Structure formats: structure tokens, C-alpha cells
Amino acid sequence: MPHADVTPMTMAEKILARACGRASVAPDQIVVASIDLALSHENADLVRKSFREIGVSRVWDPERIVIVLDHRIPAESEKTATTHKAIREFVAEQGIRRFYDVGRGGICHQVLAENGHVLPGMVVVGTDSHTTTHGAFGAFATGIGATEMAGVWTEGKLWFKVPATLHIEVGGALPRWVSAKDLILYIIGQLHSDGADYQAVEFDGPAIRHMTVASRMVLANLSMEMGAKVAFTPVDDQLLDFLHRHTHLPASDLSAYAAWHPDPGARYQKWLRIDASAVLKEPQVACPHSVDNVRPVSAVGDVPVHQAVLGSCTNGRLEDLEMAAYVLTGRHVHPHTRLLIVPASQQVYLEAMRLGYLETLVTAGAIVNPPGCGPCVGVHQGILAAGEVCISSTNRNFIGRMGSKDSQVYLASPAVVAASAVAGHIVHPKEVVA
Amino acid sequence: MTKVLLKGRVAAVLPENTDTDVIYPGRYLNITDRDKTAEHLFELAYPEIRGRIQPGDILVAGKNFGCGSSREQAAAAVKYAGVGAVIAVSFARIFYRNAINLGLPAVVAQVDAAEGDELEIDLEEGRVVNLTRNRVFDAAALDPRAVELLDAGGLIPYLKGKVLGSGC
Numbered sequence: 224m225p226h227a228d229v230t231p232m233t234m235a236e237k238i239l240a241r242a243c244g245r246a247s248v249a250p251d252q253i254v255v256a257s258i259d260l261a262l263s264h265e266n267a268d269l270v271r272k273s274f275r276e277i278g279v280s281r282v283w284d285p286e287r288i289v290i291v292l293d294h295r296i297p298a299e300s301e302k303t304a305t306t307h308k309a310i311r312e313f314v315a316e317q318g319i320r321r322f323y324d325v326g327r328g329g330i331c332h333q334v335l336a337e338n339g340h341v342l343p344g345m346v347v348v349g350t351d352s353h354t355t356t357h358g359a360f361g362a363f364a365t366g367i368g369a370t371e372m373a374g375v376w377t378e379g380k381l382w383f384k385v386p387a388t389l390h391i392e393v394g395g396a397l398p399r400w401v402s403a404k405d406l407i408l409y410i411i412g413q414l415h416s417d418g419a420d421y422q423a424v425e426f427d428g429p430a431i432r433h434m435t436v437a438s439r440m441v442l443a444n445l446s447m448e449m450g451a452k453v454a455f456t457p458v459d460d461q462l463l464d465f466l467h468r469h470t471h472l473p474a475s476d477l478s479a480y481a482a483w484h485p486d487p488g489a490r491y492q493k494w495l496r497i498d499a500s501a502v503l504k505e506p507q508v509a510c511p512h513s514v515d516n517v518r519p520v521s522a523v524g525d526v527p528v529h530q531a532v533l534g535s536c537t538n539g540r541l542e543d544l545e546m547a548a549y550v551l552t553g554r555h556v557h558p559h560t561r562l563l564i565v566p567a568s569q570q571v572y573l574e575a576m577r578l579g580y581l582e583t584l585v586t587a588g589a590i591v592n593p594p595g596c597g598p599c600v601g602v603h604q605g606i607l608a609a610g611e612v613c614i615s616s617t618n619r620n621f622i623g624r625m626g627s628k629d630s631q632v633y634l635a636s637p638a639v640v641a642a643s644a645v646a647g648h649i650v651h652p653k654e655v656v657a
Numbered sequence: 658m659t660k661v662l663l664k665g666r667v668a669a670v671l672p673e674n675t676d677t678d679v680i681y682p683g684r685y686l687n688i689t690d691r692d693k694t695a696e697h698l699f700e701l702a703y704p705e706i707r708g709r710i711q712p713g714d715i716l717v718a719g720k721n722f723g724c725g726s727s728r729e730q731a732a733a734a735v736k737y738a739g740v741g742a743v744i745a746v747s748f749a750r751i752f753y754r755n756a757i758n759l760g761l762p763a764v765v766a767q768v769d770a771a772e773g774d775e776l777e778i779d780l781e782e783g784r785v786v787n788l789t790r791n792r793v794f795d796a797a798a799l800d801p802r803a804v805e806l807l808d809a810g811g812l813i814p815y816l817k818g819k820v821l822g823s824g825c
Contacts, residue, residue, distance in 0.1 A: 253801075273812075352725065384800070417720055420749065513674060541815050599682040621679060
């Protein structure tokens with residue numbers, strides 16, 4: 224729990240102070256923090272190799288390591304199969320129990336959330352840049368490289384430069400068809416892809432507190448695309464209720480975590496106010512080839528779409544599939560377009576099946592991929608040919624991200640992706656759903 | 658000790674926001690031998706660069722170099738292609754840490770340079786000299802932690818030293 228009666232601190236400062244055992248910390252200080260959770264996916268094999276090179280025999284704490292296979296599942300090649308096998312052998316040898324194999328988990332960030340592995344105040348590092356997602360659970364969560372993770376597996380600690388904090392207060396309400404994805408794309412468009420480099424971001428305000436936990440995960444997840452080290456949404460009753468359901472900890476134990484909030488009077492590098500009702504009149508689209516190349520959907524022009532992808536750690540959760548099913552009920556995917564649905568996890572898959580969303584989507588002409596990263600990282604399950612255009616609910620539209628260097632990726636909300644799949648070109652959902 | 662004075666020829670001048678997919682495409686992430694990653698450096702966007710890199714060459718880039726993924730292969734591919742240092746107006750944080758951890762100097766500076774120019778980087782003084790154009794540019798001082806890691810040759814040798822030093 225945070226210390227009382229000290230210098231007012233931001234959320235990032237408060238957590239790092241706790242994790243390095245100081246009463247307070249300030250931006251630009253270098254601190255060595257103890258790590259509460261260390262996450263890896265297939266690149267655990269790369270970590271394993273570096274760990275072997277360091278030469279210690281046992282990881283510092285097998286209970287604090289989580290490994291989830293998600294980038295290439297099921298194995299698409301013999302090379303990947305060999306990697307998966309090496310990871311299975313390593314987790315067995317080291318006694319790492321929180322290992323989510325093919326068919327047991329899904330995308331690592333969704334798996335951590337569903338299994339209640341992340342709690343407010345934790346320091347979480349992951350060998351995946353979208354580890355920032357866990358700021359939605361009040362954790363200082365950030366991406367690191369594989370060799371650095373080998374160091375964490377060895378010592379259980381890591382150095383950080385204490386980040387300055389950007390506070391974003393979002394007032395008003397999101398209009399119909401405008402989602403968390405549109406809000407964060409709008410913000411990235413304003414601040415640009417290095418607008419939060421090295422910084423912590425705190426989101427708050429009525430529009431944020433009104434959002435589901437799944438939607439808050441979208442904000443924390445995509446903050447990485449403006450360079451944020453970590454990004455937080457509020458620890459409030461809604462989050463504590465989510466944690467109660469997913470950690471199975473008694474509500475009385477969880478209530479103490481409500482103490483994880485930025486202190487009144489904390490110092491911010493920048494304070495940004497956004498009136499969502501005023502600036503977000505319609506869905507936003509990130510055009511090729513950068514996430515900050517953002518326009519309102521009406522300004523994108525006539526863009527025919529060959530492939531539409533709904534999935535990823537950004538937007539592959541139940542509410543996203545629900546939106547797609549809503550848009551596609553009684554409609555069909557355009558004959559010139561392919562719609563790929565990738566549930567973020569086995570749990571999301573099962574729930575979407577029970578609720579009939581998958582039946583609706585498949586009836587409409589969508590194909591359902593197994594839960595995982597799927598085509599987002601451009602290795603399998605929906606690669607683009609030269610000249611093809613994809614509208615995607617994922618997180619990156621860099622050159623060649625999803626296939627040919629001569630393909631194009633537009634990023635948008637699940638509603639825009641689903642509507643564009645029906646129209647065969649990028650559209651505002653209101654043009655498809657009356 | 659890492660050499661505090663690095664001299665090299667500019668192999669390429671890259672735009673701002675050069676991302677990790679451009680540096681190292683995701684399709685090759687299942688390659689875990691660091692030296693083999695070099696074969697795919699800039700493969701999709703700038704396939705011509707790799708062939709002209711000579712050992713010790715320098716890459717010069719705009720702001721936010723290495724934005725995007727945490728993939729360490731991006732920094733490994735640069736290093737194992739023979740690049741001696743990367744100079745950028747700024748680096749995305751994970752790429753920066755990956756570079757230093759692999760023993761690849763990442764220097765924050767805004768320099769005027771063109772392909773083929775000879776540069777000299779003084780890591781200690783925080784200075785880049787364009788010998789071809791006879792111009793001097795300030796560079797940000799490296800964090801003490803980064804100096805320590807570069808001195809050791811990267812994080813693995815650094816931790817190896819610590820582990821052996823402590824006798825465990």
C-alpha cells in the first residue's frame with residue numbers, strides 16, 4: 224500500500240516509490256524497482272537463451288513469471304513448433320505454473336486480465352510493447368526487450384527512470400458510434416507518435432470513469448503508440464468489482480487497493496482537457512502508415528477494403544465482438560471483402576459462442592480465427608497481398624505490418640471495421656445500420 | 658571498456674518515426690540467433706541499405722527511432738549488420754534500452770549528415786563531429802547506467818560479471 228503523508232505523487236511515482244522502497248521519488252531519478260510480474264510470450268525462447276548465457280540455473284521466482292503463447296498459435300511452421308517445445312520444457316524445468324499453452328489462454332494481455340494476475344500498485348514488465356494495457360488495472364506496466372527480461376528472471380528487479388506524467392482529463396460523453404478506440408486515436412492524432420515518449424499518462428474524467436474495464440484497456444494499450452512508458456485509468460469501484468470477479472479475492476481485501484490513486488497536488492508535466500462531446504463527433508481512422516495519421520471517418524474518402532480484421536489485444540474482447548455482431552445481424556460481408564474475427568482469448572471465444580455472436584458473424588460470411596495475435600503481427604492467418612487494403616481494429620499500420628510492403632492498413636473501431644466489411648469500403652457505421 | 662571515440666561512415670540517413678516493423682519485419686520474429694537477424698534488416702522498406710553497411714558504419718535518424726514493438730531483434734539486426742552506432746534526434750524507449758543492453762551505442766543528437774559522410778562520436782564528451790563537412794554537434798550525455806552497460810559490452814556480460822563476482 225502507498226505511504227501516507229509524503230510529497231504528493233502521481234500514480235507512476237507512487238508505485239515506483241513503493242517498489243524501490245523510498246518514501247517518494249521524482250521525475251528523472253533512476254530507481255531500481257522490484258518486479259511483481261514478468262510476462263512473456265513466444266519470445267520467452269529468446270529470453271531463455273539470454274538467461275542461459277548469463278549462466279544462473281534458476282529463475283528468481285517462478286510464481287512471478289507468466290508465459291502465454293499467442294503470437295504464432297497453433298504453430299505455423301516447424302521452427303515455431305520447436306520454439307514452443309523449448310518453452311514448454313523450460314517452464315516445466317523451472318516450475319513456472321502460470322503457463323498458458325495453445326488452447327488454454329489467448330492473447331497474453333487478455334489472459335492476465337481474465338485471470339486476475341494484475342492488481343493495482345504492481346510493477347509489471349512484459350516482453351511485449353502493449354504491456355501498457357495493465358495500467359487499466361492500476362499497475363505500472365511497461366514493455367521491455369528479451370535480454371532485459373533475462374535480467375529480470377535473474378535478479379527480479381529492473382532500473383527505471385522515473386517518468387514525468389501527462390494527465391488527460393476527458394469530460395463529456397462519447398456519442399453513439401464513438402468508442403474508446405476513437406478517443407485514443409484522436410488523442411494520438413493530436414499528440415503524435417512521440418507525444419508521450421518516456422512519459423506516464425493518467426486518464427481520468429467522467430467519460431473515462433463511465434467506460435467499461437475492457438474499454439479502459441484500449442486506452443492504456445494504445446497509449447504505447449504515442450510512446451508512453453505506462454498509462455493509467457482510475458482505480459474505482461468498477462475496477463474493484465472486475466478484480467473481485469477475476470481474482471476471486473474477497474471484496475473486503477480488495478477495497479484497500481482503492482488507495483492507489485494519484486495524490487491531490489501531484490506535479491504534472493502537462494495537463495490536457497478534452498471535451499469528448501465537442502471534439503469527437505464521429506469515429507476516427509488512423510490512415511497508412513502511422514498510428515498518428517488520424518482523420519474523422521468522413522474525411523477518409525472512398526477506400527475499398529479487401530480485408531477487415533476484428534481482434535487483437537486492442538479490440539478483440541467480448542464487447543468488440545458484440546458490436547460486430549450487432550452491425551452484422553441480418554447483413555452480409557461484401558462480396559469483395561473478407562472479414563476475419565479473432566477473439567482475444569478462449570474465454571472471449573466461449574462467451575461469444577454462448578451469446579450467439581459467432582453464429583451471427585459466421586452467418587454473415589466472417590471467418591473465425593483461433594484466439595491469439597492472428598494477422599496483427601503479420602506472420603500468419605490473414606496476410607495481405609500487394610495492393611490490398613485492410614481495415615483493422617488492431618494497433619499498428621506500419622509499412623508491411625500485415626503482409627506485403629505494398630499493402631495498406633487503416634486502424635479503426637470494431638463498429639467501423641464491421642460496417643466497412645458490409646459496405647466493402649470504409650464507412651461510418653450509421654451508413655450501414657439505420 | 659567501450660571505446661569512447663567511435664569513427665564511422667554514414668550508411669544511411671533515415672526519416673523520423675522509423676518503426677520496428679521497418680527495421681525488422683514481424684514475420685522473422687521466430688529467428689532467435691542474433692547474428693542471423695541481420696539478414697532481414699530493413700528488408701521490406703529499405704532492402705538496399707543492408708548490403709552497403711561496412712563494419713563500424715553509423716546510422717543517422719530523425720526523432721522517435723525504433724518506435725513500435727519491443728522486439729529485440731530490431732536492435733540486434735542493426736548491431737549484427739555491423740553498425741557501430743545509431744545517432745537519432747530521439748529514440749523510442751524500448752529500442753533505446755534494447756540497443757544499450759546489446760552493447761550498441763544509441764546516441765541522442767541532431768546532426769546534419771548525408772550518406773557517405775565520415776563522423777566521429779565522442780561518447781564521453783557528448784559530441785558528434787562530421788569530419789566530411791567539418792561541423793560539430795552536441796549529443797546528450799549517456800545515462801550513467803548506459804555507460805556501465807556499454808562498458809561491460811551489454812547486459813549479458815554485465816550480469817555475468819555480477820553473478821561470477823558474487824560467487825553464486
